Amino acid sequence: MASGGGTDDTKRLVGVDLDETSIERASPDIEHERAVAIYDLIEENHFAPIGDDDGGPYRLALAIVENRLVFAVTREDGTEVVTHVLSLTPFRKIVKDYFLMCTSYFEAIKTASPSQIEAIDMGRRGVHNEGSQILMDRLNGKVEIDFDTARRLFTLLCALHWRG
Template identity: 70%
Template sequence: MASGGGKKNRLIDVELDESIGRSTPDVEHERAVAIFDLVEENSFYPIGDETGGPYQLKLSLVESRLIFAIQRETGEEVATHILSLAPFRRVVKDYFLICESYYEAIRSATPSRIEAIDMGRRALHNEGSQTLKERLGGKIEVDFDTARRLFTLVCVLHWRG
């Protein structure tokens, strides 16, 4: 869980459902960095919410569906959105594979090999982020950088290490 302050249409707190459990140090690091980065800088607006934020978000995974439970900082419920994860299966699988290659490479590969793998990793991450942004369309308005950070969380919800 992390907190931050700032403008109205933003997240100030992000929590991953407790059922997700703990994982490897690499995965835990990715989770912590993604949550910290997301809370520090984001643009997040549930479509149709006239009162405005800032917002708290709890992400959970139930039967291959991603649950976005959104509340105001007061705890008042704003909305719950459910997304099927089926459109993400291929890109998440490919992203995991390239991340494994990347983590292996940073231990022993040449800098040019690491850079090549990292470029592929970033391209897949961008593809997943764009898919997430499109799937949230009409439900939650986010900018691309926010979608990138959210996609990282989608990945770590699946990744056991």
């Protein structure tokens, strides 16, 4: 796997697995989007569970269990580190807003002027940033991540909600 950016290879993810039993299969296009989101996350990230003095690199297993997002963190060799369970409730509105912005953007590409497309895209990125900040806030005190990693994790969170 790619070593990604950053100088400390112990504070990073080297793998992300989706729990197939809790995350519904989707269309090939959506499955592709999930794979791209995982690739982008692995390619460049900063990820360090708070209180883990032994360091990584880490693997992250994501599952949705009883309307909660489960972050199960292990070391690269499979040794358990920590599991965090986050309510999906704080993400519902922002994910819905993000999907609406994406729909508007893809519709605009067909007929709108470049300046209209750019304005919609700026709004879409703003909503994405807001969702990323919510994720950072929810992981605060649990996992140290930078904003770019939060953005990639939020993209993956959205990808988990896309249906085919």
